[in-house]
Amino acid sequence: MPSSHPLRFAFYLAAVITVTLIHDPRMLLLVLAGLLLLSGTGRPALLLRAGRPVLWILLLLSSGILVMGWLTGQPVLHALLLINLRVLVLALLTAWMLRDVDLDLALARLPRVRRWLVIVRGQIQLFRRLAQDYRCAQKSRTVVAPTMHQRYLGSAAIGLAALDKGVHNAEMVTQAMRSRGALHD
Amino acid sequence: MTEPVPLLELEQVAVAYPNGRTALEGVDLAIHPGERVVLLGTNGCGKSTLLRILDGLIPPTRGAFRFAGRRVDQHTLQDRGWQRDFRQRVVLMFQHPESMLFNPTVRDEIGFGLRHLPESERAARILHWADVLRLQDFLDAPPFELSGGEKQRLCLACLLAVEPEVLLLDEPTANLDPRTVGWLLEWLRERSITSVVATHQMALVPQLGERIVILSNDHGIVFDSRSAGGPPDHDLLVANGLAYG
Numbered sequence: 389m390p391s392s393h394p395l396r397f398a399f400y401l402a403a404v405i406t407v408t409l410i411h412d413p414r415m416l417l418l419v420l421a422g423l424l425l426l427s428g429t430g431r432p433a434l435l436l437r438a439g440r441p442v443l444w445i446l447l448l449l450s451s452g453i454l455v456m457g458w459l460t461g462q463p464v465l466h467a468l469l470l471i472n473l474r475v476l477v478l479a480l481l482t483a484w485m486l487r488d489v490d491l492d493l494a495l496a497r498l499p500r501v502r503r504w505l506v507i508v509r510g511q512i513q514l515f516r517r518l519a520q521d522y523r524c525a526q527k528s529r530t531v532v533a534p535t536m537h538q539r540y541l542g543s544a545a546i547g548l549a550a551l552d553k554g555v556h557n558a559e560m561v562t563q564a565m566r567s568r569g570a571l572h573d
Numbered sequence: 574m575t576e577p578v579p580l581l582e583l584e585q586v587a588v589a590y591p592n593g594r595t596a597l598e599g600v601d602l603a604i605h606p607g608e609r610v611v612l613l614g615t616n617g618c619g620k621s622t623l624l625r626i627l628d629g630l631i632p633p634t635r636g637a638f639r640f641a642g643r644r645v646d647q648h649t650l651q652d653r654g655w656q657r658d659f660r661q662r663v664v665l666m667f668q669h670p671e672s673m674l675f676n677p678t679v680r681d682e683i684g685f686g687l688r689h690l691p692e693s694e695r696a697a698r699i700l701h702w703a704d705v706l707r708l709q710d711f712l713d714a715p716p717f718e719l720s721g722g723e724k725q726r727l728c729l730a731c732l733l734a735v736e737p738e739v740l741l742l743d744e745p746t747a748n749l750d751p752r753t754v755g756w757l758l759e760w761l762r763e764r765s766i767t768s769v770v771a772t773h774q775m776a777l778v779p780q781l782g783e784r785i786v787i788l789s790n791d792h793g794i795v796f797d798s799r800s801a802g803g804p805p806d807h808d809l810l811v812a813n814g815l816a817y818g
Binding site: 492502503504505506507509510513514557560561563564565566567568569570 | 657664673674676677685731
């Protein structure tokens with residue numbers, strides 16, 4: 389793997405583009421093996437970190453492909469392998485990038501991009517806090533355990549509130565950036 | 574004798590949001606250099622919207638906003654030269670400090686508005702304002718890791734470091750500790766800087782400014798101590814949700 393952070397980040401971007409251009413499952417399997425080989429120590433943890441967030445999506449997609457294959461009578465093995473391997477490789481690449489690339493150093497020569505990165509990080513932290521607050525408030529206000537229907541309604545309300553807050557935050561951040569002269573350099 | 578040109582002037586300004594909700598209606602306001610205006614009103618009456626118009630961020634739906642006698646419209650707002658000059662002269666502190674912080678470190682954040690200065694002067698100003706607002710220990714920390722009060726102090730440092738002519742502050746004391754509130758009040762009092770401060774903290778009003786403007790729930794100006802010749806009476810404050818009684 390490249391030693392400097394800007395090079396590592398460039399490698400990540402190039403690898404993501406390349407992976408989307410590979411349509412042979414055997415090649416993707418080779419790439420996956422190569423990535424695991426190069427990812428150094430902490431390989432199982434990295435694989436777990438990459439696999440966990442995409443596991444349900446892959447199961448859902450695979451089920452859909454299997455059902456389609458069963459309904460149409462078409463062979464699905466190629467599609468099944470392609471989608472699973474591609475998503476896994478992309479997830480592994482991203483997990484590696486998050487583990488081994490210091491984005492502040494990688495983007496040191498691109499102050500504008502770095503600013504956007506700071507905003508994204510700030511917003512992630514804000515939403516994390518929001519989710520935590522919601523969880524705590526829910527716990528604090530729950531006298532009787534909610535039904536599945538109530539849980540569903542509650543989750544939908546939280547989702548909408550988060551979306552609304554996201555749109556509002558984006559507008560505020562843009563206005564603040566304009567106010568401080570960041571948009572007319 | 575002719576009346577001097579106001580620094581900030583709103584003439585019959587109305588703002589309506591795309592959902593049809595009115596934020597401001599028929600607002601006339603002229604602010605002269607050195608005036609210290611305190612903007613009062615209940616939640617949702619349009620204080621923040623008014624400050625955003627004065628900062629050239631939202632164009633009025635109707636009416637006109639003029640800065641130093643020049644009308645500020647879509648055309649002006651696209652003029653980069655004008656923008657640069659305006660953004661150096663007028664600054665706005667947002668109600669929520671998170672919105673304003675977008676640089677990797679506290680040092681970069683304070684130095685953001687000073688990029689036009691020589692490096693030595695820039696560094697000196699950063700250190701000065703970090704020292705004044707007790708941020709010297711966080712200079713290399715990411716701003717979003719600071720506490721609410723520290724973020725608000727950082728926002729103040731960013732804006733004051735620019736040495737603006739007009740300071741627009743939206744609830745500036747909301748997260749600040751008493752020590753920083755005291756410092757801010759003293760700082761504002763000692764300078765002849767033009768300021769418009771929106772607040773709910775009635776106890777601080779006399780120290781925040783001499784001129785009091787009240788926005789009503791109908792989104793218009795219901796009281797201006799400049800034309801009224803004195804402070805608002807208790808009944809008016811009660812009627813506009815600014816006092817209980």
